[in-house]
Amino acid sequence: MRRHELTDAQWRKIASLLPANGRPGGQWADHRTVVNGVLFRARTGVPWPDLPERYGPWQTVYERHRRWSADGTWQRILTELQIEADAADPDGALARDLEREWAVNIDSTSCRAHQHAAGARHRPPRDVPQKGAGREWRPGxxxxxxxRGGLTCKVHLLADDRARPLTWQITPGQQADSPMLAPVLEGLRIRRHGPGRPRSRPDRLRGDKAYSSRANRSYLRRRNIKTTIAEPADQQANRRRRGRAGGRPPGFDTTQYRQRNAVERCVSKWKQFRAVATRYDKRAYIFDGTLTATAIVIWLHDTVQEPSETP
Incomplete structure (x- = not known):
């Protein structure tokens, strides 16, 4: 094992989740070599042609990453890791017992786009389904x-209390945070082994002042989700100015709000990968695949216990 590559225990965790064979009449190159090449590029941010020779032809690594980003292979691996974590850790961040509530934290982060990310052709990419596992493509x-920072991309995400990404949406960099609360939350689907619908309604949502709006609070109230969202000073002043018509101030638990730092720590983990901190991918679905592949690494680091060395 080299730097930025999966350990043996981590590889055993995901090996059975990868496709078995390549195209009819042929055989894919070794999956582990290719996956390690994808992760090396994500961590270092090197151009695809500059991948070390130990990962094989760079075209093979890139094409495998592009294909798995399009058909949802990366997403299926992440979904399976979340299912296993939910089933194996009943007292953890995804707990559904009566003594501990399931809380999620919402935030966004901007990713500066490199000049190599611009100039994608205005036509549907290959192998990207219009609906289903891959990201839906729309013209332009x-x-x-x-x-203000130039060409940017923004990632709106939900993270659990263990600083692991649950779901996210990518938008242009000028997109405001508040309107994205409902779309991001509606994308939350924690599936289960066996029958039953996916878990999609957390007990509590925490967010900063950017998500404080009457529409967001009404939406969360309709879904019976407890809210811990800070109220900005201008909204407080406007409510006081209206007197009784302004209504009561929203409830706010400072102890709960301190735990919102989990999403900040999740972003910090994510941006250790240079291909996430700076977007180099032209296509949105490939960048989404890069986000998913790196999220898999974050989940593996948290859930896979490495065997201890014996003296």
């Missing part, structure tokens, strides 16, 4: 936009 939509 590659989740790139102009903001």
């Amino acid at each position: 939509d590659e989740a790139l936009g102009r903001s």
Whole structure:
């Protein structure tokens, strides 16, 4: 095992979740070598042609990553890891017992887009389904936009209390945070082994002042989700100015709000991968695949226990 590569225990965890064979009449190159090449590029941010020779032809690594980003292979691996974590850790962050509530934390982070990320052709990418496992493609939509920092992409995410990414949406960099609360939360699906619907309604949601709006609070109230969202000063002043018509101030638990730092720590883990901190991928679905592959590493680091060395 080399730097930035999966350990033996981590590889055994996901090996059975990868496709068995390649195209008819042929055989894919070794999956572990290719996956390690994808993770090396994600961690270091090197251009695909600059991958070390030990990972084989860079075209093979790139094409495998592109294909798995399109058909949802990366997403299926992440989903399986979440299912196993939910079933094996009943007292952890995904707990569904009566003594501990299931809380999620919402935030967003901007990813500066490299100049190599611009210039994608305005036509549907290959192998990307219009609906289903892959990210739906819309003409002219590659989740790139102009903001004060230049060409940027924004990732809106939910993280659990163990600083692991649960679900996310990518948008152009100028997209505001508040309107994305409902779309991100509706994308939360923690499936289970056996029958039963996926878990999609957490007990509590924590967010910063950017998510404080009447529409968001009403939406969460309709879904019976407890809210811990800070109220900005201008909303407080406007409510006081209206007197009784302004209504009562929303409930706010400072102890709960301190735990919102889990999403900040999740972003910090994610941006240790340079291909996440800076977007190099032209296509949005490939960048989404890069996010998913790196999220798999975060989950593996948290759930896989490495065997202790004997003296």
